[in-house]
Amino acid sequence: MSFRARHLLGIEHLAPDEITEVLDLADQYADHNRAGRSHKDVLAGMTQINMFFENSTRTQASFELAGKKLGADVMNMAMQASSIKKGETLIDTALTLNAMHPDLLVVRHPNSGAVDLLAQKVNGAVLNAGDGRHEHPTQALLDALTIRRAKGRLHRLSVAICGDISHSRVARSNIMLLGKMENRVRLIGPPTLMPSGISEFGCEVFDTMEEGLKDVDVVMMLRLQKERMDGGFIPSEREYFHRYGLDFAKLSNAKDDAIVMHPGPMNRGVEIDGNIADDINRSVIQTQVEMGVAVRMAAMDLLARNLKLNRKNPQGVMA
């Protein structure tokens, strides 16, 4: 067993063999989920708390379902509505929850680094469900599993990530994961939505879709967040769709068997033509959702194993 981490805070700290181990286990869970096999014993007696400091329906539902499928007692806390509004600090919230001895804490927070901060203060295993524009590791893992199942491998592929790279934690986690697994990553988007220092990321950067999509195996679209419109990053939705929205004409630059991905929720007609999203020959968007549950089951399973090991042997070597 190579997955030794205590928390899943980001892809940055994972080694390639750890990534492979999560994906292998998730692969099995995906098959078992389809076959209707139950795994209620894996997290039986364990408590999972989902703390979402930022709105989420899909990710939270996915984590909840994953936990329940493994037999955990799952609790959802909508942190926006709770004590944060009353002025409690993140650390106090963490300490309060920690006193309830949760085994698994799934946390999403609007500030980069907030989940790392919280993880320093709790005894259970923390899963980062997205922190600011920093990382969203389970999204990158589910994307990787989707690619691996569709393409039969997760190396030496050419992957284009398109859109608002700058504000996207999904992009950061994917860039790191795909890089670690030795793929070529191309980033496409308007220069106003590219992060600073991007030339040092080991990616190729393009500002037109036609060039950037040339012969890629995978097209990963990112959501364009509506609030970016006010920040003056792009002139208008319609110009954005014209230049960067994925339609069949732009997609024709990619390989004939290129797959199309999107982390959801989609803005049809802004970053992606609805007909592509629905094209079962190209779009794997529904598969991504399915793999999401399997990947989260695998991640929680592995973290729970390490947690049990750690409790048996508190002097253990786990960092």
Place this chain on the structure above:
Amino acid sequence: MTKTLFTNARLIQPVALTDSIGALLVEDGVITEVFEEAPKVKGAQVIECGGMCLAPGIIDIGVKVSEPGERHKESFRSAGRAAAAGGVTTIVTRPDTLPAIDTPETLEFVARRAQEDAPVHVLPMAALTKERAGREMTEIGFLQDGGAVAFTDCDRVVVNTKVFSRALTYAKSLDALVIAHVQEPGLSEGAAVTSGKFASLRGLPGVSPMAERMALDRDIGLLEMTGAKYHADQITTARALPALERAKRNGLDITAGIGVHHLTLNELDVADYRTFFKLKPPLRSEDDRLAVVQAVADGVIDIICSMHTPQDEESKRLPYEEAASGAVALETLLPAALRLYHEEQLTLPQLFRAMALNPARRLGLNAGRLRAGCAADLVLFDPDAPFVLDRATLQSKSKNTPFDGARMQGKVLGTWVDGVEVSGRL
């Protein structure tokens, strides 16, 4: 009449840029003679310095003492003790308190509190605009009469160029020093780190280092218009240096400072969101750090300061973007600056030129050098003594130092203010 003779000391002379063994006689709080060989002086208390360094006391421009308003973070008593422990003999305090020091009345309060509680010299600065809001200038004349040595809105930039140009013009008529923070406000809005690969990896909002040069360029334009006496509080990027050099060459009355953290740390020290490294402006790249160290050596950047900014744990133990900026540094200023000496980037006289002589000159003080007739504000230190910093031992009420647990070299053995020892023991 009290006489003190310091013998067998390595005298750090920031004017002649020399560093040699000698002796120094202090009478009634004033340096009266400097010798190469210690003479016999009748009735003098002799302090045998054992070959350790004796330098002019540090004059630190831009210290935040959190009185009035946030005395739990730092008081004049605690800041004064921290200064004495760190070899700082004059603290020049910032007006970014609650409320701001923007009237003669609040200034009087500060002056009185400082007089009562601080063992070192305290020279207050006052705000340039009321409430530091950048709309109306303060009563610069009254405040100057009340003892304000410089005028600054601290880390707030006077955005309205017309307001700033009038304030500079008015200050010029009183020969008052204006200190400005140089960050283009639109570009730096909401920034927590310097933009670049590190900012992008951590997903933190960054500001381009260009924001500093843009703000400096504007201010230089205003100086050409007004001829005012101006100091940029912190120049931290390579890109701003040519403009600064050019302005000096063109004869403008401009000087620049830098905080010790920007000379000794870089952006990567933030690592996994360590908020004690969150400063304003943010830490820069290593290339920038090396450039500004060289600029201090060349005298392009004139003044090194601590930018002492006390913050309590509550305001630091937050997600990085939400955490407060600033670090305490009165006690760590000297050992941190000595890193540059040990790395052979700056000599001791060069360091004290930037920490004592130049600030004294800028403020018109009769101090900052070891010369007959100057105030006997002195620091005796061992530049090599190693230690590991434990922030709990700091005299400041706030313990927010980025050097916690760091290996440092350089210990203060004694600090004298007007010839009176205020801390340390031989």
